Amino acid sequence: MVSYHKLQRSKVFTVIVCLLLGIGLLFTLSGCSGEPSYAVSGTVTSGGSPLAGVTLTLSGESLYSTTTDANGYYAFNDIPINDYLLTPSLAGYAFAPLFRTVYLDGLDAVGFNFSVISEGHTATSTHTIHLRGAGTLWTWGRNTNGQLGNGTTTNSAVPARLSGLTGVKALAVGNDYTLALKDDGTLWAWGNNAFGQLGNGSTTQSTTPLQVPGLTGVTAVAAGYDHTVALLSDGSVWAWGNNSNGQLGDGGTTQRNSPAQVPNVSLIRAIAAGNGYSMVLTNDSRVWAWGINSNGQLGNNTAIGSLIPVEVYGLAGVRAISAGDSHATALINDGTVRAWGSNALGQLGNGTTTSSIVPVTVTGLSNVIAVSAGYGHTAALNRNGTVWAWGDNASGQLGDGSQTQRTTPVQVIGLGGVIGVAAGNGDNAAVQVDGTLWAWGNNLYGQLGDGTTTDRSIPVRVQLP
Numbered sequence: 001m002v003s004y005h006k007l008q009r010s011k012v013f014t015v016i017v018c019l020l021l022g023i024g025l026l027f028t029l030s031g032c033s034g035e036p037s038y039a040v041s042g043t044v045t046s047g048g049s050p051l052a053g054v055t056l057t058l059s060g061e062s063l064y065s066t067t068t069d070a071n072g073y074y075a076f077n078d079i080p081i082n083d084y085l086l087t088p089s090l091a092g093y094a095f096a097p098l099f100r101t102v103y104l105d106g107l108d109a110v111g112f113n114f115s116v117i118s119e120g121h122t123a124t125s126t127h128t129i130h131l132r133g134a135g136t137l138w139t140w141g142r143n144t145n146g147q148l149g150n151g152t153t154t155n156s157a158v159p160a161r162l163s164g165l166t167g168v169k170a171l172a173v174g175n176d177y178t179l180a181l182k183d184d185g186t187l188w189a190w191g192n193n194a195f196g197q198l199g200n201g202s203t204t205q206s207t208t209p210l211q212v213p214g215l216t217g218v219t220a221v222a223a224g225y226d227h228t229v230a231l232l233s234d235g236s237v238w239a240w241g242n243n244s245n246g247q248l249g250d251g252g253t254t255q256r257n258s259p260a261q262v263p264n265v266s267l268i269r270a271i272a273a274g275n276g277y278s279m280v281l282t283n284d285s286r287v288w289a290w291g292i293n294s295n296g297q298l299g300n301n302t303a304i305g306s307l308i309p310v311e312v313y314g315l316a317g318v319r320a321i322s323a324g325d326s327h328a329t330a331l332i333n334d335g336t337v338r339a340w341g342s343n344a345l346g347q348l349g350n351g352t353t354t355s356s357i358v359p360v361t362v363t364g365l366s367n368v369i370a371v372s373a374g375y376g377h378t379a380a381l382n383r384n385g386t387v388w389a390w391g392d393n394a395s396g397q398l399g400d401g402s403q404t405q406r407t408t409p410v411q412v413i414g415l416g417g418v419i420g421v422a423a424g425n426g427d428n429a430a431v432q433v434d435g436t437l438w439a440w441g442n443n444l445y446g447q448l449g450d451g452t453t454t455d456r457s458i459p460v461r462v463q464l465p
Helices: none
Strands: 037-046 057-058 063-067 073-080 081-087 100-105 114-116 122-124 127-131 135-139 156-162 168-173 179-183 188-190 206-211 218-223 227-232 239-241 256-261 268-273 278-283 287-291 306-311 317-322 329-330 337-341 355-361 368-373 379-383 388-389 408-410 419-421 426-430 437-441 456-461
Touching: 037 081, 037 100, 037 317, 057 073, 073 081, 081 317, 081 368, 100 227, 122 168, 122 419, 122 426, 127 156, 127 168, 127 179, 127 426, 179 218, 188 456, 227 268, 227 278, 239 287, 329 368, 337 368, 368 419, 379 419, 388 426
Parallel strands: 037 114, 168 218, 218 268, 268 317, 317 368
Antiparallel strands: 037 073, 057 063, 057 081, 081 100, 122 127, 127 135, 135 156, 168 179, 179 188, 188 206, 218 227, 227 239, 239 256, 268 278, 278 287, 287 306, 317 329, 329 337, 337 355, 368 379, 379 388, 388 408, 419 426, 426 437, 437 456
């Protein structure tokens, strides 16, 4: 999982003594006596094609961040001698390797490449969808609105392949509806459509995937409770569906059945959507949010909702964001996590059950490379491949073998080598590096995929064919 790039030590010290007009002055010429610096570069690909918009974080004594360009290329320049951890991140994607260590001293570090893992993207709510090799999809769980996409409204406690949709690279699930982003930048949706969240101009549900018309160049997608947000390759953000709380960010509260651009939002590299609110992460690593704010989920030091984007208070150096039902999280470049919003169930992870209108630090958590906010709980992936969770545990969704609520993170039992984790409505899923999928928590509709409807307080293996 970790590649180690050994570079030979070669220090050069240059001292230049200058005499100027007979006055004995010692000058240190810029660039001559300072510590040498180096570059780190590489590419990120998906299925052999360049992947733009991936954030690369280089962490050591200092933190550096950059983003891949249209050719999937990234570069850090003028980086001082040190040991660093290099980590890629992009919402909805898992990468191989998860991270790489870089030792800079003597040579530039070139060819530090990453690729998207085609086995492992998983999204979960009361139904689960999993992406396997070659962009094929498998779905299971609740299906009352056709959210499994198989042409029926029958629940399933075991995974079944979804035919007719291939080349998928990212997934999102909302309340009884599903979204799939294809390699060609098109977006497909199915399931519940009462608020136009499928984006096809109607409010009629669909039990099979339908393309969201008029939308191309999509690089990321996020599903809220009943609204959808999409990020395009030009850095613009589009939204549609329920807008009763201003979650579409257009300054009004009118429902939209087709995508509309969020005004005054640009240079965005990540998106997230919760229950009645939306969030974006800018290229300069700041977070903005809009919509409902009754529990402080906008994080702007108020509890007043906003129909337009407002900046989340006191956040900088953010690598990734995630929106839960009424709480939100941000992964910081240093591997720590911030959370804000509702905390009645301990989902902020700061040792209390007091909600917060500004971000607070999750207690005792470091070296995190991914975080996922669920309905009333949160899950995080450590760079050593372990999973940690906190908050509501009524269905065993924390995976610690109990049903005891936790206000600080606990380790999920028996899981290692994990490369991706998703938190849902009382349940979770995690995929290991070999493609094995595990799930735990609420199983009322068979969303754990183990062939039963029994809740699980420790992970069980999903019965993928």
